[in-house]
Amino acid sequence: MKNTQSVSLFLRRLLPLLLLAALLPAAGLCEGADVEDIEIPKAAEYTLPLDFTWGPEPKADGFSETKDENGNPVRIYEDSTIRVVVSETRWFVPDEPKDKTGTQIWLADITIADPSQLRTASMDALFNADRIGNFSNNKKQGDIVTLAERYNAVVALNGDSWGANSRAEKNNFGIVFRQGQLIDCKSRLDPAGKYRMDLLIVDESGDFHGIHSAMEGDLDDPYTFEGKKVLDIFAFGPILVENGEAIHDYRGADRAKGGTWMYMRSDEDAQRVAFCQLGPLHYMFAATAVRKSGRNYSLTLPQFSDFLAARGVQFAYNLDGGVSSVLYFRGTGKINMAEVRQGRDLWDMIYFATAEP
Helix, strand or coil: CCCCCCCHHHHHCCCCCCCCCEEECCCCCCCCCCCCCCCCCCCCCCCCCCCCCCCCCCHHHEEEEEECCCEEEEEECCCEEEEEEEEEECCCCCCCCCCCCCEEEEEEEEEEHHHHHHHEEEEEHHHHCCCCCCCCCCCCECCCCHHHHHHCCCCECCCHHHHHHCCCCCCCEEEHHHHHHEEEEECCCCCCCCCCCEEEEEEEEEEEEEEECCCCCCCCCEECCEEEEEEEEEEEECEECCCCCEEECCCCCHHHCCCCCCCCCCCCCCEEEEEEEECCCEEEEEEEECCECCCCCCCCCHHHHHHHHHHCCCCCEEEECHCCCCCCEECCCCCCCCCCCCCCCEEEEECCCCCCC
């Protein structure tokens, strides 16, 4: 994704980003997962190792809290490597007479110094003796809040349900590529077009790219994309915003190769979650509320896409919503519909960590 936004004053105060290690040899989409780790130079001040270890513990004096003009809490964490602002808003669907209350939406605005601070971990960490969540066991599920606290996450979001995508069941059409490593890849990216998944690709610069309705041949080399090394690939979707434009059609002929998308209740009102990029090393987690009588008007995917595009998002990717949605902030826990207990154990999370030792 080409971003045109200028780097913020916060980023200009940070050390220049260092280049990652030389490119790994190209590999086919579904070759084995026994791959040498990509490493970031250890001498760099603002980098973390590209592996499945956890980040440093956030500094106690980095947290603060204020209120917005409506009296809603605004929670902040900031140090020399990361700034996170967690807020909430209420959005009314334009030209929708049924929307009498608006929708409560929680947002985490995240700016980091280095791409290595965007990290992933699996629930293995709660079961492995070494506490490493390295995506080695797709049968392990657990609580995202517990995993986020163990991994010193400043802010975290539920992942792409990798365990379901790597098992022999209906969702078995994806690829699991995390922290520069190919974990699992199923050749059944469904050339018939019945259950094609949209892919989110994060490159070595931390920039987002998408492949619509991915099928075999669309990603010949998972280690590089458009000349850059790949850090992560997520298989869920669909893509909601691309190049700043909201996408409304998730099944129709405007999709790549005319493919279809696995059923995501796109036209139904539901609780939604998205992982977004606004600019260079600038991201956002977004989580909408579940419908509650007299309090919230749940959103369709096109409505959610419109909201995200209106916030200046350049790329947005849908993740598992409903009772699977968890938006976590350090020191607060689950912040989206906190009074509603998480209804489902999950496989993995996406999180951001400080790089200050």
